[in-house]
Amino acid sequence: EDQVTQSPEALRLQEGESSSLNCSYTVSGLRGLFWYRQDPGKGPEFLFTLYSAGEEKEKERLKATLTKKESFLHITAPKPEDSATYLCAVLGNFNKFYFGSGTKLNVKP
């Protein structure tokens, strides 16, 4: 069964405490893996797209990596404004997007 699983469901960090979010997938024919940030009451905001194993992308304190089975979103020295729900999505064969249920990140000052 094609699915995307994100862990942990929730993560509480102190400001400056680096960590990683995981997105594992069992989707046939990966055509792209996407990371989004979603703030309460708003639509998701695009962060990264990764297309092949070994690929990495960075944006400010965030770095996304991809293997054949999973992706990690590394957050370095997070700030309170990084608090949000982070969503992972995979585009597989048959033109279907599969979203994980997200990791809710809370960064305390």
Add this chain to the structure above:
Amino acid sequence: GAGVSQSPSNKVTEKGKDVELRCDPISGHTALYWYRQRLGQGLEFLIYFQGNSAPDKSGLPSDRFSAERTGESVSTLTIQRTQQEDSAVYLCASSPHPGLASSEQFFGPGTRLTVL
């Protein structure tokens, strides 16, 4: 320029009624997407338009759901004979890139549908 807009922002309806949700994408964006997000769950992909055409409608949850797009612009998602399980936030996104695997989708704020 304006981002993706959706209307209404909130809709409360009675079970069995029909509802129509509207999405205005960013001008010039050729691709348009509809998603459903149930409370506490991830996004569920519903349908994708390239121009005015939807190549694959199999993501729509049932035959009560339909969607159309006109003028390579506004799109409407219609739910007939609404059921309580249809209650969710319906999100629309658009992209300037023609292919599904193209990267950036710009999301609207969503329409929160509540079916009583």
